[in-house]
Amino acid sequence: MNKKFLLIYGSIILSMLFWSFSFVWVKIVYTVYNPITTVILRLIISSSLLFLIGKGLNRIQKIDKKDRTQLMLLAFFEPFLYFMGESFGLKFVSSTLGAVIISTIPLFSPVAAYFFHREKIGIMGVVGILISILGVAVIIFNRDFNLIASPLGVALMFLAVGSAIAYSIVLKNLAAKYNPITLISYQNLIGIVLFLPLFFIFEFQDFIHAKPTIDVLISLFELAIFASSLAFIFFTYGLNHIGITKTNTFINAIPVFTAIFAFFVLDEILNFQKITGIAIVISGLFLSQTKLNFLKVRKK
Numbered sequence: 001m002n003k004k005f006l007l008i009y010g011s012i013i014l015s016m017l018f019w020s021f022s023f024v025w026v027k028i029v030y031t032v033y034n035p036i037t038t039v040i041l042r043l044i045i046s047s048s049l050l051f052l053i054g055k056g057l058n059r060i061q062k063i064d065k066k067d068r069t070q071l072m073l074l075a076f077f078e079p080f081l082y083f084m085g086e087s088f089g090l091k092f093v094s095s096t097l098g099a100v101i102i103s104t105i106p107l108f109s110p111v112a113a114y115f116f117h118r119e120k121i122g123i124m125g126v127v128g129i130l131i132s133i134l135g136v137a138v139i140i141f142n143r144d145f146n147l148i149a150s151p152l153g154v155a156l157m158f159l160a161v162g163s164a165i166a167y168s169i170v171l172k173n174l175a176a177k178y179n180p181i182t183l184i185s186y187q188n189l190i191g192i193v194l195f196l197p198l199f200f201i202f203e204f205q206d207f208i209h210a211k212p213t214i215d216v217l218i219s220l221f222e223l224a225i226f227a228s229s230l231a232f233i234f235f236t237y238g239l240n241h242i243g244i245t246k247t248n249t250f251i252n253a254i255p256v257f258t259a260i261f262a263f264f265v266l267d268e269i270l271n272f273q274k275i276t277g278i279a280i281v282i283s284g285l286f287l288s289q290t291k292l293n294f295l296k297v298r299k300k
Contacts, residue, residue, distance in 0.1 A: 012238035012250050015231040020257030022227035023095040024265050026087070028219040032212045034203045035087035038220070040195045043079060045224035047188040054181045061182040070170055074183070075190035078167035079228070083191075085159030092153025096268055099258035100140045101157035103281070105164050106249045106288075107133055113244040116169045125245065128288025132252035135280030138273060139255060164251075168244045171236060180236035188228060249288045252281050 029038045054060040063071055090098050106129050114120070174183055199207075212220075239247040256278045262268035 008238055008241045011234035012242075012247060013253075015234035015238070016250050016253050017257055018226040018231035018234075020099060020254045021261050022223055022231075023090065023099050023254075023258045024261045025219040025223045025227070026090055027095055027266055029216055029223065030091070032210050032216045033220075034206055035083075035091060036195060036199050037203045037207045037210075038223070039079065039083045039087050040192060040199050041220055042224040042228050043188045043192045043195065045221060046228035047185060047192060049225065050181060050185040050188065050229055054185055057181075059179055059181045060185060061178050063178070063182075063186065067174060067177065070174055071183075071186055072190060074167060074170045074174060075187040075194065077163045077170065079188060079191035080194040082160045082163040082167065083195075085156045085161075085163060089153050089156030089160060092150035093157065094268060095262040095266060096255060096259045096274070097140065097149055098153075098157055099255040100136050101154065102161060102164070103136050103252045103255045104133070104158075105161050105251045106245070108161070108165050109168060109248040110245045112165050112169055113172075116172075125249070125288045128284045128286070129249060129252075130284070131287060132249070132281050132284030135277045135282075135284060136252065136255065138277030138280060139259070140277075142273075165248075168239065168248060171239060172244055175236050175240040180233040183236060184229065184232040187232075246288070249285060252285050256281050 026038065033041070051060065086098070086102070089101075093101075110125075110129070171183070235247065238250075259268070259270055259274050259278060263270035
């Protein structure tokens with residue numbers, strides 16, 4: 001196990017931890033601010049911080065004209081469309097359920113990665129993904145296999161899922177040419193421009209009358225620094241080295257972390273069923289990272 005291996009997988013795990021906790025931070029911020037306000041504030045803080053650091057370290061690259069359309073598309077899928085789904089979806093579903101739905105991204109990513117980038121997935125990768133999905137199902141359904149949740153909330157969260165997959169496809173093209181700080185800085189800046197009209201039309205009046213508490217402000221800055229900045233940088237780094245399918249498989253770990261965080265911070269229930277599902281998800285995650293593939297099996 002070399003240093004580069006640890007750096008790649010450590011980066012991905014950190015990004016999942018930060019995104020997991022974001023489901024808890026969002027719930028805290030929602031006690032004062034509305035969804036679009038929350039998103040635009042975290043993007044403004046994140047973009048300002050990244051451009052400041054990027055300029056100071058001389059890490060902000062110039063975007064070629066031929067790549068600007070893809071960069072706009074990247075920002076449209078995430079943060080704009082993704083946060084429209086996730087932010088409003090979390091108004092109707094719990095933090096844990098929201099994270100569980102997001103964790104279905106690996107179910108669809110291999111198909112998209114194959115058609116757009118010809119990425120192959122090993123047989124153990126398929127087995128690991130299926131096992132992880134089983135674990136997700138254990139968490140999300142009750143004993144009668146009924147889903148007790150807002151249909152609108154679930155639909156919005158799945159909008160976020162589709163956006164995240166599309167984001168990964170576009171990101172793969174750009175990550176080979178530009179460093180993570182450059183991409184995340186510009187995507188957040190474009191995201192601000194996309195969200196501003198909605199903010200002024202629907203939420204500006206509520207914003208100017210809001211009275212944020214210290215806890216809300218701390219959670220807002222945590223969202224901006226960890227979830228909207230560092231998590232994306234770490235995720236981009238990992239995706240550029242191990243590909244879309246393997247990187248997105250780690251998303252299955254998000255409901256695991258979120259369920260634990262929500263239990264301690266938001267007092268959400270963490271029962272035996274959830275613990276069992278968490279264990280299954282982790283098992284599938286480990287299996288998905290093995291290197292046995294279909295081609296090797298055929299040769300044997």
